[in-house]
Amino acid sequence: MTEQLLGRMFASLIWIMTISLLLVKAHRSAQASYRLQAVGEAGLLAVLALNNEPWLWLDVGLVLAIKEIVIPRILSSHGEVASKDYGAKSAVGMAFLLMVAAIVTAAGLALGEVPGLDRPLMSGILIGAWFISFIHLSARYETWSLSWALLSLDTVSGVLAVSVAGPLPEFAGVGMELAALAIAVLLAWLSRKIFTLLHTTDVRDVEELTG
Amino acid sequence: MSISLALPVVVLVVLAVFVLVMPASWAIWLERTAIGVLVVSLALLAGDQWHLPDALATWFYLVVAVISVIALWFSEPYVRAEAKHLHWNDAQIKQYGSLLLIFIASLVAVAIWTNFLWLWLGIEAATLSSVFLVGTPRDRGAIEAAWKYLLVTEAGGLAALVGTAVALAATGHPISQWDYATWTAIGHHMGKARWILIGAYMAMIGYATKAGLAPFHTWLPDAHSQAPAPVSALLSGLKLAGAVVIVYHLFGVLTPTVPAQDLKDGLIILGLLSLLVAAAFVAFQTDLKRLWAYSSIEHIGLISLGIGFGGIALVGAVFHIWTHASSKTLLFQNAGTVRLLYHTSESTQGAKALLARTPWTGGMLALGSAAIVGLPPFAPFWSEWLILVGGFQSASNRIPDIIAVGLLIVIFSGIALRIPNWLWVPGTQDRLAKIREPWALVAPNLVLALLVLVGGVGMPLVVHPLWHHLAHELLKSPI
Known part of the structure; x- marks a missing residue:
């Protein structure tokens, strides 16, 4: 019972931080939201580790080390253009984005109630967060925000896959998480490259990316 | 996973690591060693000394190995010229060589591995x-295209x-049994x-982005036009098809519980959308590599349609993996040669009168273009014919097949309309001098041209027992 409650709490933290990443107006605030989202992921993995999947403790350590320290550090270096950018360049207004987030969260919760999932509420919250991070990918125009969107999607997808897949053999559990972390590190590295090359943070100004 | 399935991947990755840590002058020899590894594996396969999980895995591995050998062969002179032209340093040359071998190793993994999580890792x-x-x-x-x-x-x-x-x-299977080769139905979990x-639909959409199927194709024209030519060839010829093959395997294990038609409808919709996107954009391309990128969207759409139609069309789709890979590798490598020799592949910026100035390169562009628009006797004609005829024969609804035929006519007309701009429309007077074509660049493409010319009939004949077995298995497939 306590484990279920903890699982829902950490899933909710991931969900809130996914919304925060969608809405924040500065690169630095996105870093903070991403770190808190990673705390939610580590917490959820710890709950699953307590639930007879001890190998996931290794994942908890890896998530904390890489998502709290390595990735924010990669993205904060050489990002002068991104770090000076303040604003929310979005296809629609922030209030509308919040409404869309609420609607897709409801859809996620409803989907979680479809019979067949072991942890319906927790899975529903995570599915809602997953939808929000997809919306983030098409709703914001700043390159730095899109980078955080993909990192957010990576976090939510990793934890969603681990939680719905059922009890994992050690190799598969660690392997899946390692793959998700490797993708996150590579993405952060490539995002830093793009920050150094572009003199704009708005993808609409980038010819290649619109065609 | 058995050691024999892991070994070729591990050997290629080890070679990739060596390319990275050894001096740049070693890269060529290590890449030649990789060619040797692939050739030996093909010999073992032909001699029945190495067994792959099923006929489709064997067929796809055959395509991956043959195309990778030719791409590695072409890559050596191509990168030497590109490095000189673009002033690559040693680190860039080593990074390119190492990543190319890792790319090929991962394509080999996608072809022969059977566990779905490992397959996902392979495509990643x-x-x-x-x-x-x-x-x-x-x-x-290039950085923007990579980021996109x-x-x-x-x-x-x-996803x-x-x-x-x-x-x-x-499905109720534990994660250790998520393997299509050992999959056993454990009852219906309605x-x-x-x-x-x-x-299944989430996975299909996810793999569709990897395959460049519309409407998830937006990355493809940029990535193909910016990548070095051998990479564009492998991306188009092998990686796109690899993602669709994974979807086929996944749908195959899910069909006992979910009606096959529910799954196949998704592939038909994605296939038709891909043909529609290609039809809308192909006639307006002025860059040769972007033209072939849109043609790749069309081809992967055809493979998706063939799997969706099932029956003879499925046999055609699997055959199209080979015909698409050989013809598109020829065309992308040839476009790379054009870019090297003319310093552009844009018809509006000087890549004109190819037949007069570079007869071999122009000739192979003409041959490849004739093949890609589905003219007989070239290889793509046979597979496209099988897909379309199979669509008429086995699909419960013939409308998608009729739409596909209409869209293919538009696409082929668009390509036929564009190609003369490169082949014989003259450039300015000062641009009419002949250009010397290095044989090192021409020879691999000549081999491919031969495969495109005779591979449609020749390939199934050369590997007759495998093809017979594969066709038999595909015709029995629930998908």
Whole structure:
């Protein structure tokens, strides 16, 4: 019972931080939201580790080390253009984005109630967060925000896959998480490259990316 | 996973590591060693000394190995010229060589591995290595294309991971048995059929972004036009098809619980959308590599349609993996040669009168273009014919097939309309001098041209027992 409650709490933290990443107006605030989202992921993995999947403790350590320290550090270096950018360049207004987030969260919760999932509420919250991070990918125009969107999607997808897949053999559990972390590190590295090359943070100004 | 399935991948990865740590002058020899490894594996396969999980895996491995050998062969002179032209340093040359071998290793993994999580890892490794390969020139256009490629296909990759986990977990199999080669139906779990369908569609959409199927194709024209030519060839010829093959295997294990037609409808819709996108854009391309990128969207759409139609069309789709790979590798490598010799592949910026100025390169562009628009007796004609005829024969509804035929006519007309701009429309007077064509660049493409010319009939004849067995298995397939 306590484990279920903890699982829902950490899933909710991931969900809130996914919304925060969608809405924040500065690169630095996105870093903070991403770190808190990673705390939610580590917490959820710890709950699953307590639930007879001890190998996931290794994942908890890896998530904390890489998502709290390595990735924010990669993205904060050489990002002068991104770090000076303040604003929310979005296809629609922030209030509308919040409404869309609420609607897709409801859809996620409803989907979680479809019979067949072991942890319906927790899975529903995570599915809602997953939808929000997809919306983030098409709703914001700043390159730095899109980078955080993909990192957010990576976090939510990793934890969603681990939680719905059922009890994992050690190799598969660690392997899946390692793959998700490797993708996150590579993405952060490539995002830093793009920050150094572009003199704009708005993808609409980038010819290649619109065609 | 057995050691024999892991070994070729491990050997190629070890060679890739050596390329990275050894001096740049070693790279050529290590890449030649990789060619040797692939040739030996083909010999072992032909001699019945090495066994792959099933006939489709063997067929796809055959395509991967043959095309990779030719791409590695072409890559050596191509990169030497490109490095000189674009002033690559030793680190860039080593990084390119290492990533190319990792890319090929991951394609081999996608062809022969059988566990769905390992297959996902394989296609992810192929994506990430090719993202860096696309960005190898390190100029603004290449980095932007790589970033866009990463953004779109990683979103898809993560959807594929979640979808695969949801669908397979819902079947009731433990994760250790998520393997198509050893899959056994453990009864119908109708209570979870909805989750299987939801997961299957999520995975299909995810892998569709990897395959460049419309409407998830937006990364493809940029990535193909910016990547070094051998990378464009492998991306188009092998990686796109690899993602669709994974979807085929996944749908194959899910069909006992979910009606096959429910799954196949998704592939038919994606296939038709891909043909529509190609039809809308192909006639307006002025860059040769972008033209072939849109043609790749069309071809992968045809493979998706063939799997969706089933029956003879499925046999055609699997055959199209080979005909598409050989013809598109020829065309992308040839476009790379054009870019090297003319310093552009844009018909509006000087890549004109190819037949007069560079007869071999122009001749192979003419041959490849004739093949790609489905003219007999070239290889793509046979597979496209099988897909369309199979669509008429086995599909419950013939309308998608009729739409596909109409869209193909538009696409082929668009390509036929564009190609003269490169082949014989003259440039300005000062641009009419002949250009010397290095044989090192021409020879690999000549071999490919031969394969495109006779491979449609020749390939099934050369590997007759395998093809017979494969066709028999595909015709029995529930998908």
